[in-house]
Amino acid sequence: MVFLRHVSVAVSAAAAAVGSALFLALSWWSPRRLRPPAEYRMMPPAQDSRAEDRKQQILVLGLDGAGKSSLLQCLTLGDGAKGGGARGGGARPGGGARPGRCRPTRGFNFMSLRGADYQLDFLEIGGDAELRRYWAEYLSKTDVVVFVVDAADRRRLALARQELQRLLEAEQRLLEAEQRLPLVVLANKQDQAGALGLSALHESLSLDSVDPDRLFLLATQMGRTPTGLDSLQDLLLQLA
Numbered sequence: 332m333v334f335l336r337h338v339s340v341a342v343s344a345a346a347a348a349v350g351s352a353l354f355l356a357l358s359w360w361s362p363r364r365l366r367p368p369a370e371y372r373m374m375p376p377a378q379d380s381r382a383e384d385r386k387q388q389i390l391v392l393g394l395d396g397a398g399k400s401s402l403l404q405c406l407t408l409g410d411g412a413k414g415g416g417a418r419g420g421g422a423r424p425g426g427g428a429r430p431g432r433c434r435p436t437r438g439f440n441f442m443s444l445r446g447a448d449y450q451l452d453f454l455e456i457g458g459d460a461e462l463r464r465y466w467a468e469y470l471s472k473t474d475v476v477v478f479v480v481d482a483a484d485r486r487r488l489a490l491a492r493q494e495l496q497r498l499l500e501a502e503q504r505l506l507e508a509e510q511r512l513p514l515v516v517l518a519n520k521q522d523q524a525g526a527l528g529l530s531a532l533h534e535s536l537s538l539d540s541v542d543p544d545r546l547f548l549l550a551t552q553m554g555r556t557p558t559g560l561d562s563l564q565d566l567l568l569q570l571a
């Protein structure tokens with residue numbers, strides 16, 4: 332009996348050692364990559380079939396710090412939410428309780444706005460260099476792209492243009508001409524001194540290359556007195 336117990340202890344110890352070694356080996360070999368999930372239709376189906384009729388998947392992109400999480404947060408908090416309720420997937424957008432307190436998005440943010448006859452699902456992918464590589468992967472699951480620009484950050488406008496043009500090139504490769512998505516560009520941070528207006532931003536981002544029938548520019552600000560969000564929501568509902 333004592334002998335059998337010793338054998339059993341020895342076998343368990345050996346199994347644990349082999350398991351640990353395998354785990355360490357796998358951890359070492361497998362590349363560590365931060366990937367947002369490939370699918371974001373994660374909300375349960377709407378109860379109201381009319382909401383299904385006007386359902387939009389909206390991909391929110393832009394450089395880090397442009398104001399994407401703030402946009403989701405302002406929409407969540409009610410500005411522009413015309414009688415609709417908002418639900419977030421995972422953490423509250425940006426993790427803050429009021430506009431102006433967003434942390435950088437390390438992966439993605441999801442938020443859904445629902446009204447009696449519509450549902451707008453917003454997905455923000457973080458804008459730092461690592462995450463920008465994944466932006467294009469979401470185009471084929473999207474109805475509208477909202478590209479947020481910090482219109483007051485002139486130093487990074489060239490980078491914003493470069494990333495937007497790269498996205499548009501990817502769209503050309505991935506989607507047929509008739510499938511190309513409406514592009515809504517937000518000239519954000521209009522409350523800040525020196526923020527570019529719409530026509531200057533149009534020029535800075537080389538938006539001449541985009542079919543005007545699918546291009547929309549809006550001026551917004553997301554601080555304590557958010558503006559432009561009603562217009563954005565109206566536009567998204569028109570596009571639905």
Ligand SMILES: Nc1nc2c(ncn2[C@@H]2O[C@H](COP(=O)(O)OP(=O)(O)OP(=O)(O)O)[C@@H](O)[C@H]2O)c(=O)[nH]1
Pocket residue numbers: 393394395396397398399400401402425430431432433434435436437456457458459479519520521522523551552553554
């Ligand atoms: N003054 C001003 N500040 C803004 C505005 N929109 C966003 N901010 C601030 O800009 C900073 C970055 O905003 P976020 O919403 O986190 O930016 P983001 O695009 O989500 O950035 P990442 O998640 O890092 O990609 C925060 O401190 C916001 O409070 C705005 O319209 N005006």
Ligand SMILES: [Mg+2]
Pocket residue numbers: 399400401425433434435436455457458
């Ligand atoms: Mg963010």
